[in-house]
Amino acid sequence: MLLTFLFSRKIASLATLVLVMVGVGAGVWQVKRAQGKIALGNELIQMEALKPVSLLEKDWSLQEINYRRVFVRGYFLPEYAIWLDNRPRPSPEMGGSNLGHSGFYVLMPFQIEGKENKVIWVNRGWVPRDVEDRLRLPKIETPQQTIQIQGLVFSGPGKVFELGSEKSDDEKMTSKKPRVMQNFILEDQIKIGGWNQFPFIVRQSDPNNGDGLSRNWPPITFGVDRHYAYAFQWFSLAACATLFWLITGWLAYRKQMS
Numbered sequence: 001m002l003l004t005f006l007f008s009r010k011i012a013s014l015a016t017l018v019l020v021m022v023g024v025g026a027g028v029w030q031v032k033r034a035q036g037k038i039a040l041g042n043e044l045i046q047m048e049a050l051k052p053v054s055l056l057e058k059d060w061s062l063q064e065i066n067y068r069r070v071f072v073r074g075y076f077l078p079e080y081a082i083w084l085d086n087r088p089r090p091s092p093e094m095g096g097s098n099l100g101h102s103g104f105y106v107l108m109p110f111q112i113e114g115k116e117n118k119v120i121w122v123n124r125g126w127v128p129r130d131v132e133d134r135l136r137l138p139k140i141e142t143p144q145q146t147i148q149i150q151g152l153v154f155s156g157p158g159k160v161f162e163l164g165s166e167k168s169d170d171e172k173m174t175s176k177k178p179r180v181m182q183n184f185i186l187e188d189q190i191k192i193g194g195w196n197q198f199p200f201i202v203r204q205s206d207p208n209n210g211d212g213l214s215r216n217w218p219p220i221t222f223g224v225d226r227h228y229a230y231a232f233q234w235f236s237l238a239a240c241a242t243l244f245w246l247i248t249g250w251l252a253y254r255k256q257m258s
Contacts, residue, residue, distance in 0.1 A: 009249060016245040023238030027231040034227035052150060055120060062155055062200045070202060071150040073113040078142045080193055082107040083180045084157060090126050090216045103128040105157050107184055113146055121201040123157050125213030137178055140212040151202040159183050
């Protein structure tokens, strides 16, 4: 009798159903994101345990070498550097704070020794942004000589939300200004340098040696707790909507029966 009355309140029931579907759906999505990060973190740990491989062994594909430790000799091409804006600070040194400080990832092509026109894009690390002028770039040091670098292979540096459209890379290079960008598309860089490049990037893991860049990268599972917290909020929304529907319906039922 009570259930029949509750479901007879069509507008309230429909609104509750929508809120429950949204809450449960969003909660499940957040849980899956957390589980995906955990699985990816476990895979990364396994890949990091393997012996580093040389990028010169073969023309690697992303599928063959993703998340592997690699090394290669060559030199940086700083004139083609890209500063990726709005990137969170990696884990601070010595357990410090300021994790919320936004800054840049510095990406540079790395000319491979003995391979004419062959480059690999390298995420050299993070630097803080000037809070007053985002285009006032911090000073970093770039080795001029041939060196060996080591790092992890990734498909890219990750994307951030972007409003509007940016200038093309051609316009940025013509303007002679530093290329400050929101997101990095690897395929677009071929037309700028005209080089042959690997279909992935390397996130450098060498000590910074005073170059001004932070490479204290957080684990891939960083932020899992946040996803579970968001999931709890969405599931709570669904539960509260259901409870509100039951209580208000029961009160209306009692009023009608009295």
